[in-house]
Amino acid sequence: MSNPSNPRPDISVKQLTYSHTPDAPPSLRNISIHLPPGSRTILCGANGAGKSTLLQILAGKRLVTAEGADVRIKGKDVFRDSPPGVTFLGTEWALNSAVRSDIEVSHFLDSVGAVNGYNTERRDHLLDILDVDLSWRMHQISDGERRRVQLCMGLMAAWDVLLLDEVTVDLDVLVRDDLLTFLKKDSIARGATILCKNSPPDATHIFDGLGNFPTYIAHMRFGEFVTEPIPWPLTSSSSVPAETAATLPYAAPSSLYRVALQWLTEDREYRRELEKQGKKTRGARNNALVPSDSETFYKKYDYSH
Numbered sequence: 001m002s003n004p005s006n007p008r009p010d011i012s013v014k015q016l017t018y019s020h021t022p023d024a025p026p027s028l029r030n031i032s033i034h035l036p037p038g039s040r041t042i043l044c045g046a047n048g049a050g051k052s053t054l055l056q057i058l059a060g061k062r063l064v065t066a067e068g069a070d071v072r073i074k075g076k077d078v079f080r081d082s083p084p085g086v087t088f089l090g091t092e093w094a095l096n097s098a099v100r101s102d103i104e105v106s107h108f109l110d111s112v113g114a115v116n117g118y119n120t121e122r123r124d125h126l127l128d129i130l131d132v133d134l135s136w137r138m139h140q141i142s143d144g145e146r147r148r149v150q151l152c153m154g155l156m157a158a159w160d161v162l163l164l165d166e167v168t169v170d171l172d173v174l175v176r177d178d179l180l181t182f183l184k185k186d187s188i189a190r191g192a193t194i195l196c197k198n199s200p201p202d203a204t205h206i207f208d209g210l211g212n213f214p215t216y217i218a219h220m221r222f223g224e225f226v227t228e229p230i231p232w233p234l235t236s237s238s239s240v241p242a243e244t245a246a247t248l249p250y251a252a253p254s255s256l257y258r259v260a261l262q263w264l265t266e267d268r269e270y271r272r273e274l275e276k277q278g279k280k281t282r283g284a285r286n287n288a289l290v291p292s293d294s295e296t297f298y299k300k301y302d303y304s305h
């Protein structure tokens, strides 16, 4: 949904172009979206489409200097006004050595609570849903368990806007399902907004059970929206562009996986077309090296015996 006339979108992005480095091509190109309070949007797209970059910019983690770009949450400029009530949960958290130190989970969560303040009923509910054992020690738990602690920590304080960067992918199916149910209920009860990304690596796992979660879905490719956020589930009366409508299955929420598959297939065909035209290169460069890249690689590193 990209409707600038919406009186108060929770997330509003206009003319956003962004490059990670001065010489690199833009990872986001002239992006504009407007998401209303209480919406739950899933960004779909192949690896490198720009989903994480968009979430990180909304979280104020990357500074945008491009002229004309306007990135707001609840009407506040994300760089200059730091809007309150925004929670960003990303995968890099688990890589931080501090969260792998010898500290008991209860102490770890208490230290965060002391800083942020939280409702204990909400915390206990999250501990149940995420099946967290307060006596675990942070350096002795699995990646999935560590992720559950992160989610509990990040969701304890009630957020207005939640930005999720693939933090549910390594949860087991039951925990993930309970968490999505909680997030959906919470978003409905408090009119809070969720924007999250889903990537292709294991699409069946990622999209399984997600069909009832979003109110909008969107498709990104090479830093642009091929399909701007559109209401989900789709109906024949959805305000979907004609060219998109022709490609999508109108059906039950369970078809989200099929829509994602359709979009990713289109992405791959588009990329292959660019490759044919010499505008993109992937994999072994068969014409550039004789013998092939892989033979050269294996000889170089002497994997032959």
Ligand SMILES: Nc1ncnc2c1ncn2[C@@H]1O[C@H](COP(=O)(O)OP(=O)(O)OP(=O)(O)O)[C@@H](O)[C@H]1O
Pocket (backbone or CB within 6 Å): 020, 021, 024, 027, 045, 046, 047, 048, 049, 050, 051, 052, 053, 054, 197, 198, 199, 200
């Ligand atoms: N720190 C960085 N420095 C330079 N380029 C980056 C950096 N992070 C991402 N990029 C580039 O920006 C583009 C978009 O990356 P981004 O991580 O936003 O994609 P994505 O859609 O989230 O991908 P995935 O689903 O694989 O996580 C890619 O071409 C990527 O190579």
